[in-house]
Amino acid sequence: MSDAVELALPGRAAPPMTNGEVVFEAPWQGRVFGMAHNLANAGIISWDTFREHLIERIGVWEAQHPSGEHYPYFDCFLEALEQVLVTAQLVDGQGLRERIAQYETREHGHDHTHD
């Protein structure tokens, strides 16, 4: 690679960084970050639109948590990505709910050994 454009997320929309690297606290955070950047680079979603949604999600979270806790960046990121994808009909909302329900069932039966 890479002719991929580096996508700017300045100010409040900036991801958590340590030593110059984006900090992913769990693998899913890296996955959603990678998905959003890739879809934007490919022109499938608009980065500006995504960023607006992200800033809005952060704003909503902060309004609900006036105590000054730091917002869970990737939770907001995930919500923003879902909103953009569903709004653009790239992901079907009903299909997503069904898939989530399916995975929830799978997870419970999958990872635990029941005697």
Add this chain to the structure above:
Amino acid sequence: MADDSPQAIRAEAIESLLKERGLITEDDIDEVIAMYNERVGPMNGAKVVARAWTDPDFRRALLDDGSAAVAPYEFEGGQMEKLVVVENTAHVHNVVVCTLCSCYPWALLGLPPRWYKDPAYRSRIVREPRKVLAEFGLELDPAVQVRVWDSSAEVRYLVLPERPLGTDGWDAERLAERVTRDAMIGVARL
């Protein structure tokens, strides 16, 4: 090992639906994450280098006292007690190592590459720098003097590479895109 948090499941569900529609692949996602870590990590250093190329006063200040010159940037990331910037010229090539461990100017370059921590690099770059650099693809003219700088917990080094030819008139932002992590460690030229 599976993460069954609601977010993880939601993210996986979105990813699977996007894959089914052919909008994204596993490799696409992996590449973006890798790109981000390789490019964004060293971007602070690249900005500093590009400014030194375009601002003679800053260049002098940087070479004189690296820590003081970069302090106004307020880069995140500790472990930088003292920054020493060493300049490559037509006659001198600098390369950085940490023979004891893997001291590295994190705030400027992100996380060190795997080979930087490798015992072979750490010992061989001191003993046979030209040979090691050649293995990185950098063949230096025998007339060029090689200086190897050994980092420590107290002192971190950053190589100021030579400005590439054919970049006259470029502004600092455009120049920064040409600066690579490896050039700032000194195992590559631009």
